[in-house]
Amino acid sequence: MSNAVVRKTLISLAVAGAATLAQADVVIGVAGPHTGAYAAFGEQLWKGAEKAAQDINAAGGINGEMITLVKADDACEPKQAVSVANRLVDSDGALAVVGHFCSSSSIPASKIYEEAGVIMVTPASTNPTLTDQGLPNVFRVCGRDDQQGDVAASYIVDKLGAKRVAVIHDKDTYGKGLADAMKSTLNAYGVNEVMYEGLTRGEKDFNALITKIRSVDADVVYFGGLHSEAGPLVRQLREQGSKAIFISGDGIVSDEFVSVAGSPEYVDGVLMTFGAPPTSYPSGAKVIKEFRDAGYEPEGYTLYSYTAMQVAVAALANNNLDPIKGAEWLKTHSVDTVMGKKDFDEKGDLTVSDYVMYEWDAQGKYSVVE
């Protein structure tokens, strides 16, 4: 009995090992939450990367070699991120990876890519730690939370002139990082927050917290987190009769924010920081049109993912498919992408931060605040 079981285990391991052999073309991994609670963002990453790969292949590929994409699911869990990262560099032989989505996945995975000498370009992980680790191969085509926090804080102080700011976060890498960055800039301006607290992700009843916001009489509520909590939060805030201005970051960039909040009237006047609109780059007009013609609205991180793919491909194409040289090359050269010209600094961050303030209106759409 036990003999048979041991044999079966070994056979299954051997089968898993055999999958290593199949390899062709230039393999690029697309890592993100393709299942789980954040699968909607994973889909954005995949759509963007897929389109970019199609376009590049149609234009002759990388120095004549075709790109093959590999979908790698981490479900935003660090444990699975390590596992898929090893699988990508080892079994799939990826030369570059577009991803991951969650910062808490990107950070552990980045070390594996560094060891294997693979370029990692994340379209969405904004936590500063990722590039502050000093790994030579890590790049991001989105901003950093501290840049985003700066924009929000200076807007609160300069434009709104608010004195009583309540800072709320969702106790997660992204949300707390963002809230902390905003808070420290705010304090540097000489404004101290009247309240700093976390809520639990996955809950929907924030009435106790909101009553507390009401009791400290806040003018501005800054929320670091995602739309899944921002929606109920802003709705319950309004239901309790608070007129405080609600500001958040790029975690609420999704049409779902409106449906989760219950009605467009609740999101009316909500402010958020997000990268300059992808549509504002003339270079992206063609891609956006093609997306829409195919019946897909390229919202959120779709174009960031497309950009990340272009950056990774440019690094490989100009260095004879050598990812280590490609990573060095990226730090001294700029890349033309659908979102304009991108330059990277020594850490792998973008040299220019392009965060601007957006406002939601009563129709449930957002536009740049002039």
Place this chain on the structure above:
Amino acid sequence: MDIVLQQLVNGLTLGSVYGLIAIGYTMVYGIIGMINFAHGDVYMVSSYITAIAIALISALLTFLGFESFLVVIIGTLFLTIVVTGAYGWVIERVAYRPLRNSSRLAVLISAIGMSLILQNYVQLSQGANQQGVPTMLTGALRFHVGDGFVQITYMKVFILIAAFAGMGILTYVIQKTKLGRMCRATQQDRKMASILGIDTDKIISTVFVIGATMAALAGVLITLDYGAFDFYIGFIIGIKAFTAAVLGGIGSLPGAMLGGLILGLSEALFAGLISSDYKDVFSFSLLVLILIIRPSGLLGKPEVEKV
């Protein structure tokens, strides 16, 4: 002063909802001694059905050319309770009945598996994105206290009334009707009950349906109030409701409601007056403390040690 009162109101509404879901745990535990881990996900399914029912009925009404909040809400309640009850019945039939004579741990693992199945089945068919329902009832009752005010939205009033009405009907059914007597008999001694001619399998199925019905009621109420849900909401609220059931004494119906109210109130008061960061730590510590003092929960009967 107004803030403390407002927190009491917040805690009361939250607690009544916990209580409704806790009933499902406590009844199933009472009758077959298993922790039904999939119960939180039954609640999650009922949220989806609520949204689907609202969408369907609204579309139908628009087609017929009139608008009525009452029709939508009664129709939604009816549809949700029927379909969720069916889920409760099928889950028991498929995942628990074949394990009737096995160890309780085997059933527990089966329940965890069922919970994964429900979550992923809903995610695959409805998508992973956040869902919402349109706001249907706005406005609030406001009472001025000092220079502040305490308010309770009409929706919350509706929740409180519906939750306590649901509880009342259930207590009547369990205490006064023939079905209730059969349930209690099965709970006390399943073997004896079957010898006396009670179809215990049928009673167990009924209990699952009742539990699911209460979860469905909670699902409709919460979904209408908060408006937002996804396929993962069952987990957190399930753990909270289970905690409430144990707090009140698992197996006891009034205990479930009491546990729910205590949990809701302690969460709201702690979050509102001290810190929302540690409110869950506080509720779990409270649970541990109560169980150390009263090892069978507040209203639970102490276990008789048989030799």
Place this chain on the structure above:
Amino acid sequence: MSQSVGINFKKSSIDALIAGFMALILFGPIVGVVLDGYSFNAEFDKVAWMVLVVIIGRFAMSSFFQTEKGIAMAFRYANSNDGATVLPPGHKSKMVWIIPLVIAIGLLVPFIASKYVLTVVILGLIYVLLGLGLNIVVGLAGLLDLGFVGFYAIGAYGLALGYENLGLGFWSMLPIAALMAAIAGAILGFPVLRMHGDYLAIVTLGFGEIIRLVLTNWASFTHGPNGVSAPMPTFFGLEFTRRSRDGSTFHEFFNIPYDSAYRYMFIYIVLFAVVWAVLFIKHRLVKMPIGRAWEALREDEIACRSLGLNHVLVKLSAFMLGASTGGLAGVFFATYQGFVNPSSFTFFESALILAIVVLGGMGSTLGVVIAAFCLTVLPEMLREFAEYRVLMFGILMVVMMIWKPRGIVRVTRTGFAARKGVVK
């Protein structure tokens, strides 16, 4: 069973129709009406297919259970018996041959497997450790612990924070973490061990959640959700990195080209040795008085207490031993991942470890090892199914429990014959 065996197609058809009707109620709304904002898209064709599959499946099942084979099968499931399989006295275990063989093969794995396979196997071994630890608590002592992940977190964070604050490395933390977890087990165990079955379960669940919440919220010490990086193990002071910050690296010392797989090979070998050590200790413990006391207490607490067994100490020892094994697993997990954050220590993880113990067969060591590999390797193999992965995992869990509610491997004991001359 005197009635003639023949398939009653009318009954099967009725069963199938009822099942189809239920399927329509279940799948109709959730599958057929896909929400899109506040409106919906109808996908009734999918529902029709699913209902059809259910009807056909139910019809086939109903017919099968009316055949002779089906009746026999149903009968077998209705009567699963308890207890252990008792082997004849003087039974010679084949393990004497199998164990060295498994060790030999196990030692070969890092040199033949690819890095990805190696990482999956390491994860499997970590779960073996966790399963063995929980097996002492649940399987042997019969204490339902739903917060085992708390001890796992203590081990993992112990390594990461110990390195950050005190400069302690992998090797010094290995025993310290085991000790820390054991102390935590004692602190938790002392007040709660007088509770019964499911009350104990919810208190331990609360404990696991409290640990995770404190790790998330106490940001000044644990860095909250951002997590902490954990050190890699060293080989007599040699690091497994490409470039070393201080001291020399493994590949420079041995003058071989750098390969990131060396680190995993080393973790694997150390882990493999620790797993065998734990297996051995557990094997001996079960045969010692303390192990017998655990099982006796699980079966009948009152009898044990009236025989003068100190039930608190016996339970506490099981709790602490289990916890320390969990702590060890945590250290390996942290060093394997190089980074820990609270999201790795959710309740789901506790449930998974419990599933390993129950699926393996409560109290059975071999079963735990097999189940741990199944539950960690399976999701990786199911990767081909992409988004259906977790659904299939759930279905397998339910099906496995219905198929083998006592677990994969049943506990076996060598029987013994009464010695001559003892009983008069």
